[in-house]
Amino acid sequence: MSREHFDVARFPELNMPPRILMGPGPSTINPRVLRAMTTRVVGHLDPEFLRLMDRVQALLRYAFETENPLTIPISGTGSAAMEAAVANMVAPGDPVLVCVNGYFGLRIADMARRYGGDVATIARPWGEVFTPDEVEAALAQRPARVVAIVHAETSTGALQPLDEIARVVHAHDAILIVDAVTSLGGVPVRVDAVDIDVCYSGSQKCLSCPPGPSPITLGPRAVAKLEQRAAPVPNWYLDLTMVGKYWGQERTYHHTAPISAIYAFYEALRIVAAEGLENRWERHRRNAQLLWDGLEGLGLKLHVPLEHRLPTLTTVRVPDGVDEAAIRRRLLDEYNIEIGGGLGELRGTTWRIGLMGFSSRLENVVLLLSALDRLLH
Ligand SMILES: Cc1ncc(COP(=O)(O)O)c(C=O)c1O
Numbered sequence: 419m420s421r422e423h424f425d426v427a428r429f430p431e432l433n434m435p436p437r438i439l440m441g442p443g444p445s446t447i448n449p450r451v452l453r454a455m456t457t458r459v460v461g462h463l464d465p466e467f468l469r470l471m472d473r474v475q476a477l478l479r480y481a482f483e484t485e486n487p488l489t490i491p492i493s494g495t496g497s498a499a500m501e502a503a504v505a506n507m508v509a510p511g512d513p514v515l516v517c518v519n520g521y522f523g524l525r526i527a528d529m530a531r532r533y534g535g536d537v538a539t540i541a542r543p544w545g546e547v548f549t550p551d552e553v554e555a556a557l558a559q560r561p562a563r564v565v566a567i568v569h570a571e572t573s574t575g576a577l578q579p580l581d582e583i584a585r586v587v588h589a590h591d592a593i594l595i596v597d598a599v600t601s602l603g604g605v606p607v608r609v610d611a612v613d614i615d616v617c618y619s620g621s622q623k624c625l626s627c628p629p630g631p632s633p634i635t636l637g638p639r640a641v642a643k644l645e646q647r648a649a650p651v652p653n654w655y656l657d658l659t660m661v662g663k664y665w666g667q668e669r670t671y672h673h674t675a676p677i678s679a680i681y682a683f684y685e686a687l688r689i690v691a692a693e694g695l696e697n698r699w700e701r702h703r704r705n706a707q708l709l710w711d712g713l714e715g716l717g718l719k720l721h722v723p724l725e726h727r728l729p730t731l732t733t734v735r736v737p738d739g740v741d742e743a744a745i746r747r748r749l750l751d752e753y754n755i756e757i758g759g760g761l762g763e764l765r766g767t768t769w770r771i772g773l774m775g776f777s778s779r780l781e782n783v784v785l786l787l788s789a790l791d792r793l794l795h
Pocket of ligand 1: 442443495496497498500522568570571572573597599600620629
């Protein structure tokens with residue numbers, strides 16, 4: 419195509435529908451967060467930006483409930499934070515144990531193998547959680563230097579209890595990596611109280627910030643392991659010994675921070691702190707309970723038993739004879755509501771309903787329940 423005849427009219431102005439995001443993420447973005455992104459861009463080493471970075475870190479420590487100095491946003495989505503955790507903690511030949519009860523456990527195991535980890539896995543059916551005894555037995559049989567587990571499995575809607583497992587992992591002198599992508603800001607994560615060594619999350623779930631910067635925090639054991647590495651971290655972009663210098667005292671350039679994304683992230687974290695973690699957890703729990711009661715009232719079956727059910731992401735079994743994709747399509751077309759289909763093993767048999775951050779609202783629950791009632795009955 420010649421440049422003279424390039425038809426610009428084929429490229430309309432951006433105009434996205436006003437979706438209500440009730441899927442596995444992203445959640446609906448708080449308008450305040452969107453506004454923050456239009457703030458003028460300054461340099462990534464500007465003194466004002468450096469001050470903002472300090473504030474972001476302080477807010478992030480609040481959200482993670484940690485004193486860890488190395489608590490920063492990774493420039494990349496949740497998978498980048500996952501990869502940062504794995505790349506920095508797993509040295510070639512390290513025995514690694516990954517607990518797999520859903521799609522994201524599989525992803526961690528895949529990454530750990532790619533970084534040369536000698537990976538063993540233990541498995542639970544999708545929708546169930548691990549007991550400390552299972553982790554203990556696996557480590558007794560085959561010691562590991564790193565253990566990874568998903569706190570909130572977005573593929574199944576199960577919430578993994580962590581306290582006892584952290585004790586077991588440390589009794590075996592291993593590092594505990596926890597994926598809190600779908601829990602941070604929605605359910606308690608309590609990094610210091612639980613004694614998690616590496617914890618990471620995402621921005622677009624319970625923090626209701628556009629996908630982009632992804633928080634990670636490293637405790638003392640993890641920092642010591644990082645400092646004792648024999649060879650450099652084999653991922654340049656995610657090497658926390660270098661990224662940590664930009665976010666730490668040195669302020670050494672590593673890569674240009676995604677400035678506008680950090681503005682958004684700052685505003686999202688400010689909103690979390692203003693509401694308060696306890697209030698936030700309570701709101702997520704209350705709206706989830708309403709959703710669960712309503713879904714059961716419609717005759718639907720929830721995939722995860724109540725005691726391990728995640729308030730931020732609910733998996734619902736698709737009734738026999740119902741075309742699950744058609745229902746999701748009608749929710750989108752007629753109600754502007756996005757919910758998710760099943761992932762991996764649960765594909766085709768479940769829906770995934772997210773009530774995360776700004777999307778966790780009474781009016782969203784009521785609207786979705788009435789839409790489902792109309793579409794199903
Ligand atoms: C539990 C969990 N871990 C990791 C990820 C990966 O995050 P992202 O898609 O932002 O890269 C997701 C995304 O849904 C997730 O739910």
